Amino acid sequence: MKSILGLTLTALLISTPALAKKPMNIEERQTACKDKSAGDSCTFQGKKGEKSGTCKEGRRDKSKLICLGERKGKGFGFLKELNLSKEQFSKLKEHKQSEKVKREERKALKEKIKNLREDIKKGFIGNISDDKMMSMHKEVSSTRAKLEEMRFSKMIAMKNILNEEQRKKFIELEDKRREKFKKKKKHHKKD
Numbered sequence: 507m508k509s510i511l512g513l514t515l516t517a518l519l520i521s522t523p524a525l526a527k528k529p530m531n532i533e534e535r536q537t538a539c540k541d542k543s544a545g546d547s548c549t550f551q552g553k554k555g556e557k558s559g560t561c562k563e564g565r566r567d568k569s570k571l572i573c574l575g576e577r578k579g580k581g582f583g584f585l586k587e588l589n590l591s592k593e594q595f596s597k598l599k600e601h602k603q604s605e606k607v608k609r610e611e612r613k614a615l616k617e618k619i620k621n622l623r624e625d626i627k628k629g630f631i632g633n634i635s636d637d638k639m640m641s642m643h644k645e646v647s648s649t650r651a652k653l654e655e656m657r658f659s660k661m662i663a664m665k666n667i668l669n670e671e672q673r674k675k676f677i678e679l680e681d682k683r684r685e686k687f688k689k690k691k692k693h694h695k696k697d
Contacts, residue, residue, distance in 0.1 A: 532572065535559075539571035548573035587679060588672045597667045601660075608656060615653050622646045 531550070538548040539561035546561045550573045559575040590598065626642050668676060 535573040536564075536570055538573035542571060544571060550575075585676075588668065588675055590668075590672070594667050594672075598664075601663050601667070605660065612653060612656055615649050619646055619649050619653075622649070 535550050538550045538559075539546070542548060542561045544561055544563055547558060548561050549556055549558050551557070552575070557575045559573045561571040562574050564570045564572050585598065622642050622645055626639060626646070629639050629642065664676070665673065
């Protein structure tokens with residue numbers, strides 16, 4: 507239960523708007539930044555006409571620039587439905603900024619887990635000692651525990667910012683989001 511709420515909060519604070527948006531025309535946005543540098547202004551054709559934006563590095567391929575328009579309410583997605591006060595919104599924004607530093611740490615921990623799991627597989631095939639495998643397993647477990655603790659601290663921060671009514675609404679919205687995600691995942695498995 508803790509891990510689900512922690513993962514949920516992570517997703518909300520970091521990427522909810524990305525989940526809610528429809529796919530964008532990547533090729534057109536890359537073309538808009540052709541022969542430009544990061545930070546240069548650009549224009550692209552959006553659903554409602556021409557949009558202006560800024561050339562930024564791609565998330566997956568840093569060598570390609572892409573024209574991204576400015577997002578309103580950047581990074582808070584459906585939290586707008588919680589009717590946050592200016593003070594609450596400010597606190598959430600402040601918390602999100604402080605989490606940027608921890609993002610790299612979380613990324614490093616995830617990479618460590620991935621590498622350890624790969625070492626365990628190789629050790630299994632290579633017949634390393636039971637003690638060595640157990641040691642690697644314990645390291646994976648302790649690293650996961652660190653990640654979980656980081657996720658849970660986000661949930662605590664959120665709890666301390668929202669009032670009781672907003673927390674109830676947050677859980678309702680989160681349950682709906684999770685259900686929608688499950689349906690989408692099932693749909694992709696069928697394809």
